[in-house]
Structure formats: C-alpha cells, structure tokens
Amino acid sequence: MTDMWHAGAPQFWRRSPVTSVLAPLMGQARWRVCGGVGVPAAFSSRGEEEASLRTGAAFTDRSWLSTYLVSGAEAARLLDRVQTRDVSQLQVGHSMRTAAVDDEGRLIDLCTVYRLEEDVFQLAGEVAIGAWLARAAAHFAVALEETTGSLACLQLVGPAIGALLDALGAAQGDRLAAGAMELVEDGSLAFHLCRRGPGTPDAYEMWFSAVTAEHAMRRLLALGETVGLRPVGADAFEALRIATGQPRAFAEFEPAILARERAHARTPFACGAGGLVDLDKPFSGRRALLAAARAPAPRPVRLAIEGFAAARGQSLRAGASLVGVLTSAAVSPSRGASLALGFLDAEPAPGAALEAVGAAGPMRARILGAFEPDPGGPKPRFGRRHGDGG
Amino acid sequence: MALERSDLTPPGGGGEPAERPVLVIGAGINGLASAAYLARAGRRVLVLEGRNRLGGMAASVRLDDGPVVSECAHLVTALHPDVMSELGLYRHGLRFSHRRLPTMLLKPGTTLALSEDPWEAEAAIAEIAPGDARAYRRFLELVRRFHEALDPLIANPPARLGGDEAALNEAAHLLGARIGRVSERDFAALATMLAAPVAEVLDGYFASPFLKGGLAFDGVIGAFAAPSWNGTFLSFLQRRFASVSGRWGACGHPAGGLGALADAFWNAARANGAELRLNARVSRIAVDGDRVAGVVLTTGEEIAADIVVSTLHPHATFLELVGARHVDVGFAEDLAHLESRGSVARLTFVIEGLPRLGTHQDEPAPAGRFVIAPDLGYLERALTPAKFGATPAEPAVEFAIPSVHDASMQHEGRHIVTALALHAPLRAAETDETRAAFADAVTQTITRVMPDFRRRVRRAEVLMPRDIEERFGARGGHWHHIDLVPDQAWCLRPHARAAAYRGPLDGLYLAGASSHPWGGVSGLPGRGAAFAILKDRGWG
Numbered sequence: 001m002t003d004m005w006h007a008g009a010p011q012f013w014r015r016s017p018v019t020s021v022l023a024p025l026m027g028q029a030r031w032r033v034c035g036g037v038g039v040p041a042a043f044s045s046r047g048e049e050e051a052s053l054r055t056g057a058a059f060t061d062r063s064w065l066s067t068y069l070v071s072g073a074e075a076a077r078l079l080d081r082v083q084t085r086d087v088s089q090l091q092v093g094h095s096m097r098t099a100a101v102d103d104e105g106r107l108i109d110l111c112t113v114y115r116l117e118e119d120v121f122q123l124a125g126e127v128a129i130g131a132w133l134a135r136a137a138a139h140f141a142v143a144l145e146e147t148t149g150s151l152a153c154l155q156l157v158g159p160a161i162g163a164l165l166d167a168l169g170a171a172q173g174d175r176l177a178a179g180a181m182e183l184v185e186d187g188s189l190a191f192h193l194c195r196r197g198p199g200t201p202d203a204y205e206m207w208f209s210a211v212t213a214e215h216a217m218r219r220l221l222a223l224g225e226t227v228g229l230r231p232v233g234a235d236a237f238e239a240l241r242i243a244t245g246q247p248r249a250f251a252e253f254e255p256a257i258l259a260r261e262r263a264h265a266r267t268p269f270a271c272g273a274g275g276l277v278d279l280d281k282p283f284s285g286r287r288a289l290l291a292a293a294r295a296p297a298p299r300p301v302r303l304a305i306e307g308f309a310a311a312r313g314q315s316l317r318a319g320a321s322l323v324g325v326l327t328s329a330a331v332s333p334s335r336g337a338s339l340a341l342g343f344l345d346a347e348p349a350p351g352a353a354l355e356a357v358g359a360a361g362p363m364r365a366r367i368l369g370a371f372e373p374d375p376g377g378p379k380p381r382f383g384r385r386h387g388d389g390g
Numbered sequence: 391m392a393l394e395r396s397d398l399t400p401p402g403g404g405g406e407p408a409e410r411p412v413l414v415i416g417a418g419i420n421g422l423a424s425a426a427y428l429a430r431a432g433r434r435v436l437v438l439e440g441r442n443r444l445g446g447m448a449a450s451v452r453l454d455d456g457p458v459v460s461e462c463a464h465l466v467t468a469l470h471p472d473v474m475s476e477l478g479l480y481r482h483g484l485r486f487s488h489r490r491l492p493t494m495l496l497k498p499g500t501t502l503a504l505s506e507d508p509w510e511a512e513a514a515i516a517e518i519a520p521g522d523a524r525a526y527r528r529f530l531e532l533v534r535r536f537h538e539a540l541d542p543l544i545a546n547p548p549a550r551l552g553g554d555e556a557a558l559n560e561a562a563h564l565l566g567a568r569i570g571r572v573s574e575r576d577f578a579a580l581a582t583m584l585a586a587p588v589a590e591v592l593d594g595y596f597a598s599p600f601l602k603g604g605l606a607f608d609g610v611i612g613a614f615a616a617p618s619w620n621g622t623f624l625s626f627l628q629r630r631f632a633s634v635s636g637r638w639g640a641c642g643h644p645a646g647g648l649g650a651l652a653d654a655f656w657n658a659a660r661a662n663g664a665e666l667r668l669n670a671r672v673s674r675i676a677v678d679g680d681r682v683a684g685v686v687l688t689t690g691e692e693i694a695a696d697i698v699v700s701t702l703h704p705h706a707t708f709l710e711l712v713g714a715r716h717v718d719v720g721f722a723e724d725l726a727h728l729e730s731r732g733s734v735a736r737l738t739f740v741i742e743g744l745p746r747l748g749t750h751q752d753e754p755a756p757a758g759r760f761v762i763a764p765d766l767g768y769l770e771r772a773l774t775p776a777k778f779g780a781t782p783a784e785p786a787v788e789f790a791i792p793s794v795h796d797a798s799m800q801h802e803g804r805h806i807v808t809a810l811a812l813h814a815p816l817r818a819a820e821t822d823e824t825r826a827a828f829a830d831a832v833t834q835t836i837t838r839v840m841p842d843f844r845r846r847v848r849r850a851e852v853l854m855p856r857d858i859e860e861r862f863g864a865r866g867g868h869w870h871h872i873d874l875v876p877d878q879a880w881c882l883r884p885h886a887r888a889a890a891y892r893g894p895l896d897g898l899y900l901a902g903a904s905s906h907p908w909g910g911v912s913g914l915p916g917r918g919a920a921f922a923i924l925k926d927r928g929w930g
C-alpha cells in the first residue's frame with residue numbers, strides 16, 4: 001500500500017495525528033491544506049463519499065482546527081468577554097457555537113466553546129487566534145494553553161453513526177442532545193464525544209489525545225467495519241458544509257485579525273451569523289455591533305447552480321445587474337449541480353433570472369434559502385438583560 | 391457579589407431621591423477644576439480623594455516641625471488664564487509669593503538671567519553670546535505667534551475620531567478652525583517644528599551651547615527623552631506657554647506652596663456646593679452594561695452615580711477600576727501599550743541660610759527658577775544611564791528657593807530648596823541608599839554653581855519616580871501620565887479611542903493629565919472634562 005503523504009503532500013505541511021493511518025487509505029494523492037495541515041481531499045469518488053455522508057457512516061479528519069484550553073477562576077469570564085454568546089451560561093459537558101469579533105464588530109472567527117469542567121473550557125475554530133486570545137486574557141486570572149496539534153478531532157456524520165457509537169461504548173451516543181458532550185472510556189480508548197447540530201443531523205465530533213490517535217483511529221476503523229464506516233475527504237465535507245449552509249472563515253468572511261483590507265472583513269450580521277450574537281450581554285465589540293445591527297447587510301443565500309463550474313468569487317447577476325457574489329461553491333453529484341453560498345447586495349428584479357457568471361459563461365442559479373451557522377445546541381433565544389456580574 | 395445599579399445608594403441614604411452626584415475621583419488640580427466647573431453649573435458634585443489631603447501632586451505638606459512646602463510640583467508654569475478667570479481663583483484665595491520668576495541658566499562661572507522681559511533677556515544674552523541676542527528675540531516672537539495660533543486648540547476640546555472617514559474629515563476641519571490666525575510661513579514652520587526635536591529647532595536659531603542647553607531643558611523635563619528626540623519641541627512649547635501672570639512666558643509660586651493653589655480650586659468648587667471626602671479611595675468603578683453605575687470604595691461603601699470623572703491614568707481607570715472585561719479587547723490592549731516612564735526625581739532640601747551663586751559671591755541667591763543644563767550634550771548624557779536603570783552622575787536640575795520670596799517657608803533661619811532632577815529612572819524599587827546617592831549627585835551639581843550649597847544642606851528628601859508612583863498613584867511616576875508628543879496630542883491624547891475626555895463607557899469621563907491638552911498644573915483637562923459632561927447632558 002502506498003503512503004499517499006509521501007506520494008503527494010508537500011513536506012512543509014504539518015501532518016495530522018492520524019495522517020499515518022489515513023494516508024494509506026487514499027485512492028490517489030490529492031490533498032488540501034487546512035490550517036497548515038495537509039488533509040486528504042478525497043479517499044474515493046465524490047459520489048461514493050457523498051452517499052456515505054447522506055445514507056451511511058462517514059468520518060473526516062478535523063485535527064487541523066486551532067484549539068485552546070482556557071482554565072482558571074476567570075475562564076468563563078474571559079470567554080464571555082470575547083465571545084458573542086453567553087458562555088457563562090454554558091453547562092459543564094456542553095458546547096455552543098459562537099463568534100469572536102474585534103472592537104469594530106468584525107468577525108475574527110466562528111468558534112465552538114466546550115465546557116469541560118466548571119473552570120476549564122476548550123475553544124476550537126478555523127483561525128489561529130492564540131495571540132489575540134492571549135492579549136485578551138492579559139487582565140484575567142486564567143491559564144491559556146494552545147492545544148492545536150496535541151489533539152485529534154474526527155467528525156463523524158451519517159445515520160448509521162449511532163450504531164458505531166454503541167460499539168465504541170458511548171453511554172448516550174445518539175441520544176446526546178445537540179451540543180452535549182460525553183466522555184467515553186473504553187479500555188485503552190478515551191475520547192470526548194460531542195454531538196453537533198441541530199442543523200446538521202447525525203453529526204458528532206470525537207476529540208482524543210494526539211498521543212493515542214493512531215491507536216484510536218485503528219480501533220475506530222475496525223469497529224466501523226460493521227456499519228460500513230468510510231473516511232471522506234475535505235472536498236466532500238466542504239460540500240456538506242455548503243449544503244447545510246454553514247459559513248466559515250476564509251470563505252464567507254476574512255478573519256478581522258488577518259484581513260488585508262477592512263472591506264474584506266464582515267460583521268456577523270453581514271455574513272449570516274447574526275444568530276450567534278447576543279446583543280443583550282456585554283462582550284468585546286458589542287457597541288460596534290449595536291450600530292451594525294441597524295445597518296443594512298447583504299442577504300446570505302444558499303444556491304443551486306447548474307453545471308459543475310460554479311466557484312468562489314463568481315458574480316451573481318440578475319438581468320443586466322450585478323446583485324451579489326459567490327463565497328463558496330462545491331459540486332454535488334447527487335443533485336447533478338453545484339451548491340454554493342453567497343451574498344446578495346441587491347434583490348433581483350422580479351422576473352429577472354439569477355445567474356452565476358463563470359469563465360465559460362453564465363450559469364442559471366436558484367436560491368434555496370438563507371443560511372446561518374449551526375448554533376451547536378438549542379437555538380439561542382436572546383433578550384435577557386445582564387447585570388454587572390460582579 | 392454582583393453589583394447592580396439598584397443596589398447602589400446615593401450618599402445620605404434614604405428619603406427623597408436626590409440628584410445623583412457627579413463623582414470625581416481624585417482631588418488633584420484637574421479633579422478640583424472639574425468639580426468647580428460642574429458645581430458652578432449647578433450640578434451636585436462629590437470629590438473622592440484617596441489621600442488625606444487636597445492637591446494630588448500639587449499638594450503642600452509640613453516638613454516635620456518645619457514649614458509647609460510643596461510636596462511634588464513646585465512651580466506653576468502652565469496654569470491657563472481662562473481657568474484662573476473663569477473660576478475666580480484670586481477671589482478664592484490664590485496668592486502668589488512671586489508671579490514672574492526669571493529663569494536663570496547656570497553653569498560654573500556663568501549665570502544667564504532670562505527675564506520675562508525680552509529686552510532684559512536680550513541684553514543678558516548679549517553679554518555672553520552677542521550673536522544670539524537678536525536671535526533670542528526672533529525666537530521668542532516665533533514662539534509667541536505659535537502660542538497665539540495654538541491657544542484656541544489648547545483651550546478647547548479636541549475632535550473625536552470615530553473610526554470612519556467622516557469623523558476624520560470632521561477632525562481635520564476642526565483642527566483648521568481651531569488654529570488661530572497664522573501666516574503661511576508660520577504655518578509651515580509650525581507644521582515642521584511640532585514634531586521636531588527641540589535641539590534641531592534651537593540649532594536653527596542659536597550658536598551658544600549654554601543657551602541651547604538651558605532652553606532645551608524645557609523640552610525634556612517630565613519626559614523620558616533627550617533633546618535630539620522627535621517631539622520634544624512640543625514639550626518645550628507646553629512649558630513655555632506659561633502665563634500665570636497674565637503675560638506669556640511667566641512662571642510663579644503660590645504663597646504657601648502648590649497646595650495653596652489646590653486650596654483655591656477647592657474653594658471655587660466648595661463655594662458652589664461641591665462636597666469632598668478625603669481618605670476615600672476608590673477600588674472599583676461599577677458598570678451596568680455599557681454605562682457606569684457608581685463607585686465602590688476600598689471600605690466596601692458603594693456610591694451610585696450616573697457620571698464618574700476619573701483623573702487617574704487611563705490604564706488605572708479602565709483596566710484596574712472598571713476592569714478589562716468591561717472594555718473591548720483592542721481598547722484594553724491599546725491602553726496597556728501606553729507607556730508611562732517617569733524620569734524626574736523631586737528633591738526638597740532644608741538649608742541653613744541662603745547660598746551664594748558662584749558668579750555673585752557677594753549677595754545671596756535671588757528669587758528665580760534656576761536651570762543647570764550647560765549644553766545639549768549634558769542633557770543627552772543625563773538620559774543615557776537612565777536607559778539602563780542607573781542615575782546620572784551629573785543630572786540636569788531645575789531648582790528654586792521659594793523661601794526667598796515666601797516667608798512662610800523660612801523656619802528658624804533655614805530656607806527651602808525644591809528641585810527637579812533629570813533623568814531618574816523608573817526602577818522596581820528604591821532604597822534609602824539609592825535615594826541618598828542621587829540626592830548627593832544633585833547636591834554636587836548645585837554646589838558647582840553655588841559653592842556653599844553643600845555645607846548648608848541640613849536635610850534632603852528625595853522622591854524617585856517609583857516613590858512618586860506609590861505616593862500619588864501616578865503610573866510610572868510620570869507627571870503627565872504619558873509623554874506629550876505629537877502622536878499623543880489633541881485627538882490622540884491619551885489615545886484615539888479615549889480622546890476628548892470620553893472612553894467607551896457612557897458616563898465615564900477622563901480628566902487627568904493624560905487628557906487634552908496636558909498635565910503640568912494647568913487645570914485644562916479638568917475643565918475640558920466638565921465641559922464635555924455639560925455638553926453631553928445638555929446642562930451647558
């Protein structure tokens with residue numbers, strides 16, 4: 001069996017803790033770089049991988065996410081300050097999707113916060129925000145540890161995952177509520193299981209130590225044979241993200257701490273993530289977002305586009321007018337079309353056909369609906385008024 | 391326990407709901423100025439002072455059983471005439487023991503008296519540097535014109551930068567509107583010189599190293615800077631815009647020391663109903679959402695207020711009293727980066743009789759502000775050891791003998807010498823030995839120009855920057871809280887997002903030395919903050 005890492009990945013990419021197990025499973029050496037880590041683009045055909053995600057059991061390697069452990073007496077206070085949702089209300093053993101913004105309310109990243117213990121949190125996201133977080137933590141009694149690379153993360157998706165979780169010894173498994181976590185210890189295998197959703201049903205995360213990652217990976221593959229567990233690459237997972245309408249950094253927005261131009265960064269309201277902003281609680285950037293919430297914002301839309309040539313950056317046209325732009329696009333073999341996320345700066349005129357404009361010419365586009373990030377738990381209901389908090 | 395707005399009670403307890411007082415943190419000159427202006431406008435004001443006396447760094451203190459002397463600041467150079475007249479400080483008891491102290495530049499064998507009268511000064515310069523006499527008058531004339539052009543900018547609130555282009559345009563427009571009438575040529579000179587090193591400007595006018603050194607002293611006093619550093623000409627202007635006598639360029643000494651000036655400010659505030667609590671140290675500013683809700687004292691007492699005026703350093707105000715969790719991450723970071731590195735030591739000497747100037751052995755030292763900075767290189771060399779945490783062997787010194795003109799400071803034939811010495815480093819800790827060593831260096835420096843000074847010294851007290859920080863709460867022992875340089879001036883003072891006396895929290899105002907225009911016992915930041923409150927609340 002050929003190790004496709006050596007066959008195709010630039011050696012300056014970092015390797016995921018499970019690369020040594022996954023690389024031999026790849027049919028061809030096609031890689032993507034995510035967060036500086038080389039991850040398989042695909043293991044088999046897109047159609048097969050999409051079918052596994054929709055009807056079977058599949059997993060993808062997400063170990064490239066930037067992760068931070070925040071602990072200490074003021075850990076909740078710090079995270080509550082730098083996140084747009086009320087982290088202090090998060091119960092131990094639960095997680096939530098939330099957002100970090102800069103002083104001007106521009107998105108830094110969409111993050112997931114996990115409350116591991118009363119004063120211990122894990123923060124995960126696609127952007128390396130360690131330096132920013134350290135600066136924000138300067139005045140708080142917290143310990144901050146970057147755990148990127150020392151943890152492995154697999155995302156498991158598919159209706160057959162429940163049976164796999166039973167086999168892994170999960171006490172709750174598919175009975176976990178969205179956002180809830182469970183520590184699974186089965187002999188030499190220990191990992192945190194976290195259910196995602198509710199927007200993406202049957203999606204789970206497994207977090208385990210990089211030290212035991214290879215062992216865990218092999219055990220997972222062995223147990224997964226009974227339910228037909230298959231690895232899927234980053235491309236198929238990207239298509240799933242677009243299909244379920246999840247905005248992400250470097251696509252729907254440029255992280256404010258990295259954006260080369262101010263205009264490239266967006267507020268949560270301007271990239272469909274307004275649902276993750278609780279303006280009734282204090283947080284860094286809130287004042288700017290109070291003003292931004294009243295400002296007109298482009299409409300986030302999910303689209304189906306004919307053919308397989310849709311791509312990020314293409315314009316959306318209605319008649320002779322440019323009305324928007326595509327920020328993400330992926331092929332969906334099962335639909336026989338492309339799926340895309342984008343923004344409409346202006347509403348198409350009634351009766352005007354919407355088109356995405358590619359290099360080969362216009363492609364008919366159809367709006368499927370709006371998109372917004374999965375809250376990672378029950379839909380937030382904002383509106384409480386917070387006091388000083390001591 | 392969480393502090394809610396409703397938990398806080400106004401002073402006086404129950405009964406009819408009274409108007410919540412405006413709380414002023416700090417009874418220094420700026421805090422008292424704010425209180426006086428607000429009280430004059432009919433507002434209820436309560437001043438909270440952590441120490442047991444008024445004045446902050448402009449207080450007076452009794453030396454054991456001896457006389458009352460200025461505790462830190464020792465001369466009045468920057469008190470603005472608008473503040474004096476608007477608050478009626480003379481009516482409220484202000485008396486100067488001397489209002490027009492000449493600046494006397496000293497070096498061994500030479501004394502140069504720069505009188506407030508330019509003709510006298512020109513004549514004095516002509517004796518030691520004939521080529522510089524006319525240049526001095528031209529230079530003074532230029533500085534006077536700069537003063538006229540900039541005074542409206544100094545005495546009025548600065549613009550606020552809102553982070554967008556419109557705010558920037560508005561600021562530029564205001565800048566243009568506020569600068570007084572100025573010729574095209576002067577405007578070009580002003581634009582060039584404002585950010586220039588004071589040494590560079592002086593080099594353009596004078597040849598005498600002695601004159602340049604003495605003048606450049608005013609560009610570096612109070613700042614961790616040498617005359618060759620950019621921006622020091624702005625500090626020079628601040629110092630030379632003195633107008634205590636109503637005439638440009640004067641510096642004075644209140645009878646009874648600087649504390650007497652603080653008393654006059656307080657009398658102006660008290661006359662309009664302001665209240666004062668000494669020994670009332672604030673431990674926390676309570677916040678409700680994006681608004682202040684009051685303060686909590688170190689005793690645990692809570693005082694409710696909708697408006698709090700802080701004269702403390704913005705770092706202390708927002709990151710220590712308010713708390714970083716109530717301000718945006720970037721804002722907290724910006725404040726943390728504000729550098730406050732004091733570099734001036736304050737010394738008080740008790741001396742037996744009056745010393746003689748080396749150049750005038752037959753008569754006791756006259757009233758004056760004496761400056762020992764014989765040339766530009768001397769000032770440069772004085773800074774070098776401080777960069778590495780050491781004190782210079784030959785510090786630059788400004789000193790006065792207030793007991794010459796203020797009889798209340800004479801005690802059993804003994805006189806008082808107050809001195810500022812550059813550059814004393816901000817160190818982690820000072821000991822009696824390090825203080826004594828620096829006092830000895832200053833004594834030696836003064837003795838070079840007053841040969842009998844050392845033998846007359848009976849007692850010396852030293853406040854190094856660390857001592858100033860601990861005693862007065864001035865971060866880093868810095869008199870102006872932060873350096874006065876072009877990138878920390880006007881709408882950028884102390885920082886773009888904390889300028890114009892306002893920060894990100896509604897109801898919290900900044901009135902300390904780091905607010906526009908500067909510190910230095912001017913009263914202007916306190917006045918500006920009061921005007922900002924009156925404008926924001928529609929009370930004006």
